[in-house]
Amino acid sequence: MAVSxxxxxxxxxxxxTFTGRRIAAVAFVLPLAYLVLAPIFWLQLEALGDGASAYExxxxxxxxxxxxxxxxxxxxxxxxxxxxxxxxxxWSATLLPPRLRFMRILPIFPMILPLVSQVLxxxxxxxPGPGYLNAVLRRLPWWSGLTGGPVDVYSLPWIVIITxxxxxxxxxxxxxxxxxxxxxxxxxxxxxxxxxxxxVFLRVILPIIRPQLLYGAAVALLIxxxxxTVPLLLGRTNGVxxxxxxxxxxLYGRQPQDPAAAAAIGSPLLVVGVAVVLIQRFLLGNSSRxxxxxxxxxxxxxxxxxxxxxxxxxxxxxxxxxPLVGLVIVALSPYWTSTVVPDALSLDNFRTLFAEPNLVDAxxxxxxxSFLAVCICLPIGFVASSLLLRAKDMPxxxxxxxxxxxxxxxxxxxxFGVGFLxxxxxxxxxxxxxxWVILVVYVTIMLPFTTRMHMSGMAxxxxxxxxxxRVCGAGPLRTNLQIVLPLLxxxxxxxxxxxxxxxxxxxTASLLVRSTDVQVMGTILYDTFTNGYYPLVxxxxxxMTVVTFAGAALALLVxxxxxxxxx
Amino acid sequence: MSHLLVTNLHKQFAGKPPTTAIDQLSFEIEEGEFxxxxxxxxxxxxxxxxxxxxxxxxxxxTITLGGRTWFDSARRVALPPEKxxxxxxxxxxxxxPHMTVRRNIGYPLRARRKKxxxxxxxxxxxxxxxxxxxxxxxxxxxxxxxxQQRVSLARSLVSRPDLILFDEPLSNLDAxxxxxxxxxxHELHRRLRFTAVFVTHDQSEAxxxxxxxxxxxxxxxEQIGTPHEVFEHPATEYVADFIGLSVRLExxxxxxxxxxxxxxxDGRLPAPVRHGEFVLRARPDxxxxxxxxxxxxxxxxxxxxxxxxxxxxxxxxxxxxxxxQRVHARIPVDDTYGWVRGLRAGDEVVLxxxxxxxxxxxxxxxxxxxxxxxxxxGS
Ligand SMILES: Nc1ncnc2c1ncn2[C@@H]1O[C@H](COP(=O)(O)OP(=O)(O)OP(=O)(O)O)[C@@H](O)[C@H]1O
Ligand SMILES: [Mg+2]
Numbered sequence: 001m002a003v004s005x006x007x008x009x010x011x012x013x014x015x016x017t018f019t020g021r022r023i024a025a026v027a028f029v030l031p032l033a034y035l036v037l038a039p040i041f042w043l044q045l046e047a048l049g050d051g052a053s054a055y056e057x058x059x060x061x062x063x064x065x066x067x068x069x070x071x072x073x074x075x076x077x078x079x080x081x082x083x084x085x086x087x088x089x090x091w092s093a094t095l096l097p098p099r100l101r102f103m104r105i106l107p108i109f110p111m112i113l114p115l116v117s118q119v120l121x122x123x124x125x126x127x128p129g130p131g132y133l134n135a136v137l138r139r140l141p142w143w144s145g146l147t148g149g150p151v152d153v154y155s156l157p158w159i160v161i162i163t164x165x166x167x168x169x170x171x172x173x174x175x176x177x178x179x180x181x182x183x184x185x186x187x188x189x190x191x192x193x194x195x196x197x198x199x200v201f202l203r204v205i206l207p208i209i210r211p212q213l214l215y216g217a218a219v220a221l222l223i224x225x226x227x228x229t230v231p232l233l234l235g236r237t238n239g240v241x242x243x244x245x246x247x248x249x250x251l252y253g254r255q256p257q258d259p260a261a262a263a264a265i266g267s268p269l270l271v272v273g274v275a276v277v278l279i280q281r282f283l284l285g286n287s288s289r290x291x292x293x294x295x296x297x298x299x300x301x302x303x304x305x306x307x308x309x310x311x312x313x314x315x316x317x318x319x320x321x322x323p324l325v326g327l328v329i330v331a332l333s334p335y336w337t338s339t340v341v342p343d344a345l346s347l348d349n350f351r352t353l354f355a356e357p358n359l360v361d362a363x364x365x366x367x368x369x370s371f372l373a374v375c376i377c378l379p380i381g382f383v384a385s386s387l388l389l390r391a392k393d394m395p396x397x398x399x400x401x402x403x404x405x406x407x408x409x410x411x412x413x414x415x416f417g418v419g420f421l422x423x424x425x426x427x428x429x430x431x432x433x434x435x436w437v438i439l440v441v442y443v444t445i446m447l448p449f450t451t452r453m454h455m456s457g458m459a460x461x462x463x464x465x466x467x468x469x470r471v472c473g474a475g476p477l478r479t480n481l482q483i484v485l486p487l488l489x490x491x492x493x494x495x496x497x498x499x500x501x502x503x504x505x506x507x508t509a510s511l512l513v514r515s516t517d518v519q520v521m522g523t524i525l526y527d528t529f530t531n532g533y534y535p536l537v538x539x540x541x542x543x544m545t546v547v548t549f550a551g552a553a554l555a556l557l558v559x560x561x562x563x564x565x566x567x
Numbered sequence: 568m569s570h571l572l573v574t575n576l577h578k579q580f581a582g583k584p585p586t587t588a589i590d591q592l593s594f595e596i597e598e599g600e601f602x603x604x605x606x607x608x609x610x611x612x613x614x615x616x617x618x619x620x621x622x623x624x625x626x627x628x629t630i631t632l633g634g635r636t637w638f639d640s641a642r643r644v645a646l647p648p649e650k651x652x653x654x655x656x657x658x659x660x661x662x663x664p665h666m667t668v669r670r671n672i673g674y675p676l677r678a679r680r681k682k683x684x685x686x687x688x689x690x691x692x693x694x695x696x697x698x699x700x701x702x703x704x705x706x707x708x709x710x711x712x713x714x715q716q717r718v719s720l721a722r723s724l725v726s727r728p729d730l731i732l733f734d735e736p737l738s739n740l741d742a743x744x745x746x747x748x749x750x751x752x753h754e755l756h757r758r759l760r761f762t763a764v765f766v767t768h769d770q771s772e773a774x775x776x777x778x779x780x781x782x783x784x785x786x787x788x789e790q791i792g793t794p795h796e797v798f799e800h801p802a803t804e805y806v807a808d809f810i811g812l813s814v815r816l817e818x819x820x821x822x823x824x825x826x827x828x829x830x831x832x833d834g835r836l837p838a839p840v841r842h843g844e845f846v847l848r849a850r851p852d853x854x855x856x857x858x859x860x861x862x863x864x865x866x867x868x869x870x871x872x873x874x875x876x877x878x879x880x881x882x883x884x885x886x887x888x889x890x891x892q893r894v895h896a897r898i899p900v901d902d903t904y905g906w907v908r909g910l911r912a913g914d915e916v917v918l919x920x921x922x923x924x925x926x927x928x929x930x931x932x933x934x935x936x937x938x939x940x941x942x943x944x945g946s
Pocket of ligand 2: 612613614
């Protein structure tokens with residue numbers, strides 16, 4: 001077998017191909033830039049219009065200081081709750097005995113349960129009058145004299161608690177990822193050096209996972225600041241206002257709509273969001289460094305016990321099971337009262353709902369638009385993360401792309417929502433009043449998720465598989481199709497699952513850009529809620545939950561088990 | 568004409584301060600030649616290999632193979648890896664886990680659009696060459712490290728590339744397996760005569776495999792030559808150190824007395840007398856000890872005292888103090904064994920070596936060429 005020279009028939013590849021790649025990359029980034037920046041641009045233009053008088057009018061309002069204080073309470077309080085619970089849950093998950101290790105994914109369940117469903121469930125349990133749990137609590141001797149309460153779910157503290165409990169899952173994700181990266185020998189050596197379990201946790205583990213803690217805290221803070229669903233559904237009754245609900249009210253609580261006011265009120269959130277994204281970009285450099293590599297993960301030396309399992313079980317019970325139970329009872333009841341009449345339970349509400357073409361349409365719209373958005377986002381995420389990780393020769397473009405991709409995460413959905421409304425109710429893309437606006441909005445808000453998930457998959461893959469393919473004579477296309485994509489199947493499945501779940505949940509941005517003819521499950525639910533017919537609301541929330549679970553399960557089947565853990 | 572020709576290759580990595588990974592490197596490789604790049608960690612071996620593969624783009628220089636330009640910074644030509652017709656074996660094997668061994672080995676053929684019966688036969692042949700013909704339908708995860716590396720070897724050979732690159736392919740294998748695969752690779756090259764550049768930091772691997780060894784230092788070739796040349800005549804002190812002449816003795820000649828590490832010595836040295844100050848390099852294996860100078864005839868000797876001795880099977884490692892310096896001598900277990908074993912720390916003995924076994928270097932590191940007749944000590 002002599003070594004023969006097999007010259008390829010193509011002429012020498014000039015560096016011209018680099019410019020070709022560059023043009024292709026720019027052509028990829030430009031539409032993304034439009035998607036992300038146009039809403040922010042029109043938002044600011046609106047806020048600054050008419051000599052920026054909207055700022056004066058809105059921030060001069062007598063109720064504004066209280067609104068700002070409530071917002072701060074909501075953000076900080078829910079952050080504190082989420083950090084403590086999330087870290088403890090992540091730590092507990094590492095202490096689970098081997099046969100209970102599957103419980104590690106339980107703290108992620110609240111993410112699959114739509115937040116509106118969670119909040120409604122809590123209303124049914126803890127509303128001061130007919131709340132089931134309140135009714136039970138009133139049976140206790142020391143509360144027996146009460147006619148309402150003892151818990152008022154419509155008060156600011158409970159808004160904070162419910163937000164905090166829902167944010168816990170996010171913190172749990174980040175901190176667990178941090179634990180995965182800890183080398184078990186570090187822990188063992190600390191134990192050998194005579195540290196106790198708690199000592200090791202405080203002195204070794206917490207300092208090691210500090211980056212993940214900080215990042216998780218930043219994300220939780222942003223979500224808390226921009227939290228809309230919980231205060232909207234719970235704050236109306238007692239007049240608890242936060243910035244996000246004020247934005248919404250400026251558009252949908254005033255006649256005529258006041259987009260300038262909405263934009264102005266949103267400015268602080270916009271500024272904080274953009275600042276956090278930029279600071280993260282420049283402090284930490286390329287976000288690829290953030291990506292966690294699949295390490296061995298560590299096993300604590302301590303003997304495992306059932307206590308962590310009890311803790312995780314309690315969290316699941318309170319965050320997911322309890323609200324679901326509340327939802328189910330109301331959905332099956334003809335009326336919502338503090339007593340449950342078993343005989344009266346029936347599926348009548350669902351029959352009523354499915355007889356309504358509105359609702360059926362909205363369900364289909366939710367599913368189809370979410371599905372399409374996922375299909376569009378997957379290739380975008382693949383290309384974007386390839387560029388971010390591998391286009392070393394285009395540093396400027398990568399920097400721009402990195403910031404663009406992060407912005408929809410930093411800027412709260414409600415603020416972005418106003419921007420979407422402004423952008424797509426004018427030329428050149430007049431999409432308002434069609435399903436396209438929902439699709440475009442969904443694609444935009446999913447950019448960070450699809451990109452980050454692809455990036456963590458690719459980073460874990462490493463360069464060797466790709467390089468091996470290139471030296472074997474395969475071009476970039478074949479390498480991506482035959483090597484990278486098959487090896488990324490898990491990550492792609494996970495990304496699809498996460499995005500589908502998040503989109504069928506979607507409430508905030510949908511509520512801002514919907515119109516009478518364009519409804520998704522979340523918006524129909526809100527309308528029914530404001531009309532006050534709770535059994536129907538509960539039924540819609542349950543349907544939403546089922547759709548979401550089904551989507552997640554399907555994607556898990558495609559992507560393989562362990563996908564959820566990869567999140 | 569040479570097969571692979573590299574001229575003035577230069578590569579810098581940005582950073583504070585910037586790292587020069589390849590420094591104006593020029594070399595040629597003949598068709599069918601097996602060249603080993605040898606050097607310590609961080610000297611630029613991998614970077615050189617990756618520039619040859621096209622996985623890294625050099626800042627300047629040219630690379631041509633068989634008259635075809637692969638890279639030329641001046642003409643702005645840079646062929647991507649897939650246009651270079653090469654094979655590469657990675658340290659981590661880099662077998663794609665989602666493909667069977669057969670598909671892994673066949674990939675370079677598919678990528679180069681060779682299909683059908685011929686391709687299938689080539690795959691079988693390549694697998695047979697490395698003794699993996701019965702593993703073809705397994706997945707990489709079902710193979711041992713040594714098997715994976717042999718499959719990886721087959722994959723690099725299968726399309727009969729113009730050049731095969733190896734980046735420390737044996738360093739993930741355990742010692743025994745490493746020697747097996749090394750021997751197999753040597754035999755394969757003897758049969759197939761592929762052109763190869765092999766990177767390693769293991770000198771015994773380099774000596775065993777290479778037809779020519781290039782010892783690298785900070786992005787340059789310090790010496791390039793046959794294993795015998797490099798082994799016997801290291802061109803610089805750096806090469807000498809790297810190739811195993813780890814004993815370093817500073818020599819001075821003053822007033823007709825030659826001192827090694829400050830202690831007066833007796834015998835001849837491989838440096839002409841005009842050199843007043845130089846450095847001697849020796850392998851521990853070439854050092855001997857004896858009770859007195861006459862016990863070590865034909866050797867250059869210097870008095871030392873015993874520090875420690877360590878049993879090593881066929882050899883015994885003796886550490887002695889010479890002036891302020893600790894010197895390591897590896898003594899074969901032969902008839903002097905009984906005497907060596909009886910030595911205790913602090914015993915005064917004599918260290919000796921044959922002058923033709925040590926090498927002398929000037930203070931700038933360049934080798935000093937000895938006179939025909941090795942110069943006597945003193946003048
Ligand atoms: N991507 C990179 N960015 C910056 N510096 C790099 C990069 N790759 C290599 N270097 C630097 O270039 C120099 C040469 O690296 P190279 O990997 O070629 O060394 P090597 O000889 O292969 O070492 P080893 O034996 O450890 O593999 C080193 O100083 C290294 O730090
Ligand atoms: Mg290397």
